[in-house]
Amino acid sequence: MLGKLLFLTALPRLLGLAAVLPGSLPSGLPAASSFDPLHAWAGLENAAHLEAWVNGHLAASQAAVAQLMAAKELPTVANTLAPYDRAIAELSLASSEAGLMYSVSPEKAVRDMAETLVQRVSEAAVALSLNQQVYRALASIDGTKADSATRHYLSRTLLQFRLAGVDKDEATRKRVQQLQEKITLHCLTFGRNVQEHVNTVVVNDPAELDGLPADFIARHPATADGTVKLTTDYPDYMPVMTFARSQTLRHQMFLAYNTRAYPANRQILLDLLAARQELANTLGFKTWADLATADQMMGSAANVRSFLAELDTASKAGAATEYARVLDFARQQQPGLTAISADSSLYWYEQYRTQVYHFDSQSVRPYFPYDRVQQGVLDTAARLFHVTFVANTHAPVWDASVTAWDVYDGVSAVPDKAAASAPLIGRFYLDMHPREGKDKWFSAFPLVPGIRGQQIPEAALICNFPGGEADDPGLMQYSDVVTYFHEFGHLMHAILGGQQAWAGVSGISTEGDFIEAPSQMLEEFFRDPALLQTFARHYQTNEPIPTEMVERMDRASAFGRGNQVRAQLFYTRLSLDFHDQPAADIDPDAVMQAGYIAALPYTWVEGNRMYASFTHLCGYSSNYYTYLFDKVIALDFFRQFDAKNLVAGPEALRYRKLVLEPGGSEPGAEMVQNFLGRPQNMQAFTEWMSREFNSY
Numbered sequence: 287m288l289g290k291l292l293f294l295t296a297l298p299r300l301l302g303l304a305a306v307l308p309g310s311l312p313s314g315l316p317a318a319s320s321f322d323p324l325h326a327w328a329g330l331e332n333a334a335h336l337e338a339w340v341n342g343h344l345a346a347s348q349a350a351v352a353q354l355m356a357a358k359e360l361p362t363v364a365n366t367l368a369p370y371d372r373a374i375a376e377l378s379l380a381s382s383e384a385g386l387m388y389s390v391s392p393e394k395a396v397r398d399m400a401e402t403l404v405q406r407v408s409e410a411a412v413a414l415s416l417n418q419q420v421y422r423a424l425a426s427i428d429g430t431k432a433d434s435a436t437r438h439y440l441s442r443t444l445l446q447f448r449l450a451g452v453d454k455d456e457a458t459r460k461r462v463q464q465l466q467e468k469i470t471l472h473c474l475t476f477g478r479n480v481q482e483h484v485n486t487v488v489v490n491d492p493a494e495l496d497g498l499p500a501d502f503i504a505r506h507p508a509t510a511d512g513t514v515k516l517t518t519d520y521p522d523y524m525p526v527m528t529f530a531r532s533q534t535l536r537h538q539m540f541l542a543y544n545t546r547a548y549p550a551n552r553q554i555l556l557d558l559l560a561a562r563q564e565l566a567n568t569l570g571f572k573t574w575a576d577l578a579t580a581d582q583m584m585g586s587a588a589n590v591r592s593f594l595a596e597l598d599t600a601s602k603a604g605a606a607t608e609y610a611r612v613l614d615f616a617r618q619q620q621p622g623l624t625a626i627s628a629d630s631s632l633y634w635y636e637q638y639r640t641q642v643y644h645f646d647s648q649s650v651r652p653y654f655p656y657d658r659v660q661q662g663v664l665d666t667a668a669r670l671f672h673v674t675f676v677a678n679t680h681a682p683v684w685d686a687s688v689t690a691w692d693v694y695d696g697v698s699a700v701p702d703k704a705a706a707s708a709p710l711i712g713r714f715y716l717d718m719h720p721r722e723g724k725d726k727w728f729s730a731f732p733l734v735p736g737i738r739g740q741q742i743p744e745a746a747l748i749c750n751f752p753g754g755e756a757d758d759p760g761l762m763q764y765s766d767v768v769t770y771f772h773e774f775g776h777l778m779h780a781i782l783g784g785q786q787a788w789a790g791v792s793g794i795s796t797e798g799d800f801i802e803a804p805s806q807m808l809e810e811f812f813r814d815p816a817l818l819q820t821f822a823r824h825y826q827t828n829e830p831i832p833t834e835m836v837e838r839m840d841r842a843s844a845f846g847r848g849n850q851v852r853a854q855l856f857y858t859r860l861s862l863d864f865h866d867q868p869a870a871d872i873d874p875d876a877v878m879q880a881g882y883i884a885a886l887p888y889t890w891v892e893g894n895r896m897y898a899s900f901t902h903l904c905g906y907s908s909n910y911y912t913y914l915f916d917k918v919i920a921l922d923f924f925r926q927f928d929a930k931n932l933v934a935g936p937e938a939l940r941y942r943k944l945v946l947e948p949g950g951s952e953p954g955a956e957m958v959q960n961f962l963g964r965p966q967n968m969q970a971f972t973e974w975m976s977r978e979f980n981s982y
């Protein structure tokens with residue numbers, strides 16, 4: 287299972303993920319009254335509107351840079367860092383919201399324009415990152431008397447300027463600008479191809495659907511010609527791979543899913559890798575992976591390799607035992623089977639869990655109708671982080687199915703009255719079900735990170751969960767519910783970390799390889815029976831999920847972690863292999879196949895072109911290791927919580943204060959140290975991975 291994304295625009299590192307506007311209306315905005323300076327989608331009529339909105343923010347950004355460069359006095363935080371931060375805020379806002387429209391707009395013309403605009407903003411951001419006058423002014427600021435967040439912001443910014451190539455000669459900077467533009471363009475095209483390329487699987491005999499949930503079959507009736515049409519959208523893909531008895535159907539779906547955007551994206555990937563390689567070399571780095579890790583917690587590509595070697599060793603024996611058990615079991619069901627193939631691993635693991643742990647993951651689906659899960663995730667997060675969520679039915683949204691929520695600080699006994707008594711600290715949007723032309727994955731989008739006292743942070747979840755139609759209860763698999771918790775972890779990070787003095791350190795603007803820690807930490811809360819019973823009720827009988835069923839689910843889901851970790855190891859190595867050797871030598875098919883065989887026990891399926899839809903290669907590039915690295919941190923964090931009093935214990939507030947609230951104003955390692963009292967270690971992770979063998 288691929289990691290769930292935090293949306294990263296294909297922008298240079300200078301922008302990070304922050305996006306914010308100063309309180310006043312930026313001077314560069316068009317005068318048209320229909321424009322909402324913070325929300326591109328508000329009153330958006332067509333592509334031309336979006337272009338004018340983005341151009342307004344670009345102009346405001348340029349005005350802030352001009353103000354900085356015109357300053358005659360000695361550079362100070364007030365006359366230099368402040369306008370610089372405004373410029374970044376404007377660029378970030380334009381980039382985030384053009385990026386959002388590219389991913390969700392129901393209008394193709396708007397999505398096309400958004401793609402062009404993300405590219406345009408990116409060009410402006412690259413130009414800023416190569417502006418020597420701005421760099422020199424920032425470097426001359428005496429920050430010794432500033433607060434620690436400002437000092438951190440300054441030093442990180444200067445490092446990022448240097449990594450961008452600001453101190454190179456003019457010809458080199460020009461080449462850097464061209465390469466950055468190429469990289470952005472390749473990424474946009476790559477993502478767009480995946481988003482718009484849905485494959486169809488035609489099932490000639492409806493009996494092939496045997497094993498799938500009854501409500502799934504009912505929702506996919508045969509067409510006039512007697513066939514059933516399935517798509518590679520997630521709500522079709524996942525149930526087929528987990529439950530369909532027909533190996534033929536699983537195989538068809540596996541290939542349909544793993545050939546999305548192929549062959550188009552093969553060449554685009556090669557061009558992208560070549561451009562990244564040349565950029566890294568131009569900037570004095572041996573490989574892209576060296577450049578991409580230089581300002582991360584990990585520090586170097588060599589450190590990534592050592593970390594992966596450690597995980598390889600730690601997961602090997604458990605994964606082999608796991609696989610042997612499942613293969614043995616599968617052989618009893620299907621004599622003559624010699625190995626489990628890649629298109630059947632989810633299915634056989636599910637069958638094994640059903641038999642050995644008496645847990646059939648279909649049995650819990652009726653307890654997870656979408657609406658109840660949403661309420662449950664919201665209630666849990668509200669209690670855990672001491673906030674109140676109130677639906678905002680007046681806020682503009684981009685599609686009728688999207689809901690908006692206001693976040694108030696503190697727990698309010700009467701949520702609807704929270705506005706009267708508690709400070710408003712953020713807003714988020716939930717866009718949770720598939721739509722034609724919409725992004726196909728599960729992502730959190732920071733939109734408007736806040737500035738303390740001026741601007742509240744805003745963020746969105748863009749997901750593809752079941753449900754969303756009037757006659758569909760949207761019964762979720764437990765892995766879907768875990769994903770919901772994960773994405774909500776990103777949201778809370780964006781909101782609670784979004785109360786900073788500077789846009790550039792607001793919200794999810796930590797080192798890139800820390801961002802999956804808060805999301806994966808929240809996943810763990812899913813496993814608590816008492817917590818689940820607060821919302822998981824049968825969609826027809828209203829009966830809460832039985833404790834005994836949760837315990838079986840928990841035991842069953844702990845089985846298989848060895849090979850789940852190794853699947854992550856495969857994706858991680860793939861992202862690194864593509865970026866730490868000469869691009870000209872890379873044959874994506876050969877690299878992927880060799881990596882798959884080295885990491886996983888399942889038989890390779892010929893024709894698997896998963897790399898062509900591996901969109902993480904754009905946002906995370908070589909740094910997919912972020913998921914495993916942050917899983918280690920997340921589990922260490924979670925271990926500090928009192929298992930018997932998860933939600934109401936004191937750790938939750940301490941976590942909010944020390945890990946989420948700092949946003950990007952402290953180095954990740956410092957937050958880890960502050961919360962744990964030491965650096966993270968592998969102990970909690972190793973125990974989590976092998977729990978099934980230890981405890982049951």
Ligand SMILES: [Zn+2]
Nearest residue numbers: 290291292805
């Ligand atoms: Zn994530």
